[in-house]
């Protein structure tokens with residue numbers, strides 16, 4: 001028979017004991033006795049007056065009411081024998097590397113959601129204190145959830161600080177050299193950047209650069225983003241693809257001066273701008289464009305990024321990434337798997353050609369499965385069709401095999 005455990009008056013039934021090993025205690029997956037569909041995480045902490053005061057405070061703050069993305073504890077109980085139990089909502093999702101690689105705009109969206117959560121926490125007087133890839137859960141659709149708040153810092157002076165310093169891969173230089181081991185808001189900014197660097201590039205900042213812990217410490221403590229020191233491999237994301245603004249923020253975030261590290265608000269604004277300027281080049285390289293850019297960060301070919309006007313954009317529907325495309329008169333743009341990352345296999349590598357020609361566009365189907373175009377509310381099979389630039393002002397919906405997208409100018 002399933003074991004029932006009561007925490008602070010809430011009855012739960014164990015679904016899976018020892019579900020995961022948290023840094024500070026054992027975690028069981030349970031469900032509410034009154035609602036078997038409601039999954040919760042039951043955690044056992046080592047008891048102390050200090051741990052109990054901290055856990056009670058966290059339960060009172062009820063972070064999960066602030067946002068469902070905060071899986072913080074809701075009730076807790078000192079059960080004696082040096083044990084405290086607390087109950088938190090269960091977070092779906094996995095680690096970063098549990099899913100196949102995502103396209104750059106999707107990774108930037110994960111970063112944006114993540115920093116927005118850190119900002120919301122901070123505005124409510126809480127610093128997570130123990131950010132690490134295991135404590136940041138990512139669902140298949142990219143939804144981010146923060147778990148394990150046991151190492152939090154509060155801006156309430158009556159709350160004792162945590163007795164943990166965080167996880168080795170995420171520690172700031174001042175924690176590594178012992179000048180300030182205790183986590184701070186600014187060491188959290190460092191950890192935040194380590195996580196986003198890993199999301200954006202698909203690798204830990206020193207992966208392939210350093211293996212020995214002393215070498216990792218060296219590269220993480222130089223005062224600049226370790227990605228600059230890497231001899232890049234053809235499969236690596238060239239960091240220039242993130243755009244100069246984000247590269248500069250990563251350098252500041254790895255600063256030895258904690259006060260120089262960008263806040264979540266600064267990151268959030270830069271990420272919003274980056275997401276509005278994602279481009280994809282003929283070679284399939286996606287990048288954050290700036291008008292100063294003269295070469296594709298992927299293949300090095302010369303490119304011209306137009307100003308705010310005269311751009312052609314594709315939006316993958318319903319809520320996929322939006323990319324800008326370079327428009328050159330009489331040079332065909334190819335849409336397909338060879339030029340846009342992450343498209344389904346039903347789309348051919350070259351599926352649709354768009355030829356800008358004297359202010360008009362010639363659309364030509366070249367793929368295996370059909371291309372459909374919506375005009376005046378009706379879907380038509382497209383072989384070849386001319387569009388005026390005006391037609392694109394309000395967007396033209398296309399369907400490449402089973403992929404819906406919208407073509408927009410301006």
Ligand SMILES: [Zn+2]
Nearest residue numbers: 281283296299
């Ligand atoms: Zn290129």
